[in-house]
Amino acid sequence: MKIDGRHYRTIWVAEDGWSVEIIDQTKLPFSFETARLTTLDDAARAIKTMQVRGAPLIGATAAYGVCLALRADASDAALEAACEALLATRPTAVNLRWALDEMLAAVRNQPRENRVASAYARAAALCDEDVETCRRIGENGFPLIREAAERKPGETVNILTHCNAGWLACVDWGTALAPIYMAHNAGLPVHVWVDETRPRNQGAALTAFELGAHGVPHTIIADNAGGHLMQAGKVDMCITGTDRTTANGDVANKIGTYLKALAAWDNGVPFYVALPGSTIDWTLQGGADIPIEQRGADEVTHMNGRTADGEVITVDIAAPGSPAANPAFDVTPARLVSGLITERGVCAATREGLEDLFRNETDMTSRRSD
Numbered sequence: 001m002k003i004d005g006r007h008y009r010t011i012w013v014a015e016d017g018w019s020v021e022i023i024d025q026t027k028l029p030f031s032f033e034t035a036r037l038t039t040l041d042d043a044a045r046a047i048k049t050m051q052v053r054g055a056p057l058i059g060a061t062a063a064y065g066v067c068l069a070l071r072a073d074a075s076d077a078a079l080e081a082a083c084e085a086l087l088a089t090r091p092t093a094v095n096l097r098w099a100l101d102e103m104l105a106a107v108r109n110q111p112r113e114n115r116v117a118s119a120y121a122r123a124a125a126l127c128d129e130d131v132e133t134c135r136r137i138g139e140n141g142f143p144l145i146r147e148a149a150e151r152k153p154g155e156t157v158n159i160l161t162h163c164n165a166g167w168l169a170c171v172d173w174g175t176a177l178a179p180i181y182m183a184h185n186a187g188l189p190v191h192v193w194v195d196e197t198r199p200r201n202q203g204a205a206l207t208a209f210e211l212g213a214h215g216v217p218h219t220i221i222a223d224n225a226g227g228h229l230m231q232a233g234k235v236d237m238c239i240t241g242t243d244r245t246t247a248n249g250d251v252a253n254k255i256g257t258y259l260k261a262l263a264a265w266d267n268g269v270p271f272y273v274a275l276p277g278s279t280i281d282w283t284l285q286g287g288a289d290i291p292i293e294q295r296g297a298d299e300v301t302h303m304n305g306r307t308a309d310g311e312v313i314t315v316d317i318a319a320p321g322s323p324a325a326n327p328a329f330d331v332t333p334a335r336l337v338s339g340l341i342t343e344r345g346v347c348a349a350t351r352e353g354l355e356d357l358f359r360n361e362t363d364m365t366s367r368r369s370d
């Protein structure tokens with residue numbers, strides 16, 4: 001997508017042909033900065049500290065992390081150690097394990113002297129595939145918005161989203177936001193309610209930033225406002241992303257997604273979840289088994305912001321000394337999900353729905369656990 005007229009992906013190989021550049025998302029929305037990754041540790045740190053985040057982008061960064069590790073040491077032991085280190089960075093998004101499996105499959109049987117080139121080729125292909133996958137998610141979700149527009153001619157379609165599942169969370173386009181970009185580009189009148197998404201504010205900071213950069217009308221709301229807006233008839237549909245979807249259609253996504261799905265259910269508002277096939281964990285039969293990342297209490301007790309002087313600072317917002325808990329994701333049961341928007345089409349959030357679209361993948365288990 002474009003920033004100030006220049007097209008960016010969220011991750012790319014630098015002009016030197018080997019180091020990896022990312023958009024540093026910890027600096028957004030106040031400044032647009034890129035960062036350079038030159039080692040495995042850089043890549044692991046970028047994922048852990050959320051310079052890059054969002055399920056598909058975590059996978060893409062891990063793929064390049066393997067490339068950087070192999071440049072230093074292309075042995076089997078180093079390859080295994082790199083995958084272990086990257087896998088340990090964040091537990092919930094299954095795209096991380098998927099991407100590492102893809103990288104292992106691409107390089108494991110190669111002679112050492114070929115491994116670096118094979119790794120870079122596979123990582124680049126993974127990124128290209130992610131762009132195409134997200135574009136197709138956009139195409140497949142677009143008719144849902146068009147149909148909503150047809151039901152209220154001349155009026156704006158209001159879509160609520162949670163967290164950031166836009167191009168900043170992927171390599172380009174996004175998942176939940178891709179259909180919205182397609183609808184906006186096609187001239188449909190869309191408006192997005194952007195949940196601020198405490199504690200890290202991915203909605204207020206990232207979703208609002210990228211929608212604004214693309215000229216999509218949007219309004220940031222406090223996380224607790226969605227239910228009220230739905231009761232007032234001001235939400236036509238919700239679309240979110242997901243970090244892991246289990247074989248029965250349960251979806252893990254940023255904390256607070258479940259409450260939005262409950263409110264949508266109670267108000268008869270369609271609740272769609274957009275995802276690439278790489279986000280499906282066929283090894284899990286239900287959401288209760290999804291590992292939920294527990295992040296630092298400081299993210300709850302503190303907030304980043306910019307002062308009137310333009311300085312970006314962190315401030316305390318909680319009673320000093322009070323403990324805080326920070327589960328970063330929750331699970332929305334499949335029964336609350338109106339449909340899953342994938343690169344292969346839209347399906348019911350059921351085992352049958354997913355298997356119909358991804359028949360070839362249903363026997364897929366992690367290559368690492370073979």
Ligand SMILES: CSC[C@@H](O)[C@@H](O)C(=O)COP(=O)(O)O
Pocket residue numbers: 053054055056093162163164165166169170174175176202240241242243253254328
């Ligand atoms: C296309 S991204 C889907 C999810 O990864 C996204 O909605 C989300 O929850 C991201 O969480 P984050 O903690 O910012 O990585």
